[in-house]
Amino acid sequence: MPESNSSIVWGVDSGSYCMSGGMVRALDGLLDISGLKDLFKPGDYVGVKINIGELGNIRYLRPVMVRAIVEKITELKGIPVIMDTVGMIGNTLRGPSDWFYTTSVNGYPGALLGKDILPADGYTGAEDELLPIDGDELGGIEVARGVVEVAAMVVVSHVTGHPFFGLNGALFNKGVGCSSQKGKWRIFDPLKPVVDTARCTNCEDCVALCPTQAITANNGVVKVDHGRCKGCNHYCLGFCAQGALKVNKESYPRFQKRVVEAATAVNVATMGKLFYLNFLLDVGKYPDYYTVNDQSITPDLGILASRDPVAIDQASLDLINKAPGLVFQKSQGYSTLAPDSLKFEEIHGVDTSYPLQYAEDFGLGLRKYHLEMIGG
Numbered sequence: 001m002p003e004s005n006s007s008i009v010w011g012v013d014s015g016s017y018c019m020s021g022g023m024v025r026a027l028d029g030l031l032d033i034s035g036l037k038d039l040f041k042p043g044d045y046v047g048v049k050i051n052i053g054e055l056g057n058i059r060y061l062r063p064v065m066v067r068a069i070v071e072k073i074t075e076l077k078g079i080p081v082i083m084d085t086v087g088m089i090g091n092t093l094r095g096p097s098d099w100f101y102t103t104s105v106n107g108y109p110g111a112l113l114g115k116d117i118l119p120a121d122g123y124t125g126a127e128d129e130l131l132p133i134d135g136d137e138l139g140g141i142e143v144a145r146g147v148v149e150v151a152a153m154v155v156v157s158h159v160t161g162h163p164f165f166g167l168n169g170a171l172f173n174k175g176v177g178c179s180s181q182k183g184k185w186r187i188f189d190p191l192k193p194v195v196d197t198a199r200c201t202n203c204e205d206c207v208a209l210c211p212t213q214a215i216t217a218n219n220g221v222v223k224v225d226h227g228r229c230k231g232c233n234h235y236c237l238g239f240c241a242q243g244a245l246k247v248n249k250e251s252y253p254r255f256q257k258r259v260v261e262a263a264t265a266v267n268v269a270t271m272g273k274l275f276y277l278n279f280l281l282d283v284g285k286y287p288d289y290y291t292v293n294d295q296s297i298t299p300d301l302g303i304l305a306s307r308d309p310v311a312i313d314q315a316s317l318d319l320i321n322k323a324p325g326l327v328f329q330k331s332q333g334y335s336t337l338a339p340d341s342l343k344f345e346e347i348h349g350v351d352t353s354y355p356l357q358y359a360e361d362f363g364l365g366l367r368k369y370h371l372e373m374i375g376g
């Protein structure tokens with residue numbers, strides 16, 4: 001039994017149901033036992049917030065899992081609305097004009113899911129509603145219109161690391177993934193990089209890669225124009241071979257707080273009718289919206305379900321930290337992380353506890369949890 005000051009998190013490990021239907025059957029069993037049926041009434045529109053993955057990334061959540069969630073909501077007489085939001089920058093592969101192409105190439109056509117997937121903030125990323133929120137940073141956030149319009153929401157997160165937030169799970173999917181393009185710009189604003197001139201070799205690779213043309217090179221001086229930069233942080237930083245583009249580490253807590261504050265707006269939008277599924281399969285260093293073919297840093301650890309986003313993220317982090325590490329590529333060599341180690345701290349140098357504590361202080365949930373594993 002959970003203690004009164006803790007939240008319940010349900011789970012299945014990745015070996016469950018291996019002789020009777022595998023992970024899809026395990027997910028079905030998890031949805032039956034973890035209280036999804038109490039989330040909505042028959043006839044309610046139920047959002048299924050997923051992340052379709054950037055083109056080039058091959059380790060996003062498998063569409064067959066999303067289909068199982070959609071079928072369960074339909075069986076419970078809800079009306080599933082599968083949704084994601086468009087990317088931060090209009091002319092990236094995740095931008096408005098590429099919505100249909102990306103959903104199709106990454107295997108998310110309606111025919112497979114049983115439903116079309118909708119861009120919750122419209123094909124332009126501009127359909128939103130500004131919701132007021134408390135907190136030090138944002139004051140309010142532009143929530144995607146589709147999120148505001150559903151009666152309840154299942155937040156479906158493929159868990160990975162995030163270089164500036166820590167754990168990419170339920171809180172990140174709520175805070176960033178449910179905000180419109182304008183909301184995302186404000187959340188990412190503290191992450192605008194600067195050029196370390198001592199390291200920069202003026203190769204100009206980043207000038208060509210930046211999708212907003214924020215980086216210029218004039219007379220051998222490379223600069224980031226913070227008026228144009230959106231802080232997207234993965235097109236330039238990850239590709240500078242010299243490590244000359246940097247985000248000030250003191251900015252990380254401001255970004256982490258903004259994500260958490262934005263996540264509270266989703267509670268307001270859905271009147272707290274939220275259910276979370278965290279998939280700890282193919283757990284890599286980077287989120288699905290990065291273009292990289294990321295490798296798993298741990299074995300598959302299963303699926304978790306909860307009504308509490310803080311508890312489910314804390315439980316996910318604890319399972320990842322406890323697990324033995326797999327061999328993964330790091331720069332030109334290979335590395336592996338020890339069991340019982342703070343894995344995303346080691347990889348990214350980011351404080352993974354800070355946003356969880358801020359979220360608990362904010363009343364979004366509890367870090368203390370009771371993990372109830374089911375088997376099959």
Ligand code: SF4
Binds near residue numbers: 201207240244
């Ligand atoms: S990619 Fe790096 S080294 Fe090349 S110009 Fe940009 S900051 Fe300088």
Ligand code: SF4
Binds near residue numbers: 209215231235
């Ligand atoms: S973070 Fe880098 S790639 Fe993104 S907009 Fe700014 S300068 Fe361009």
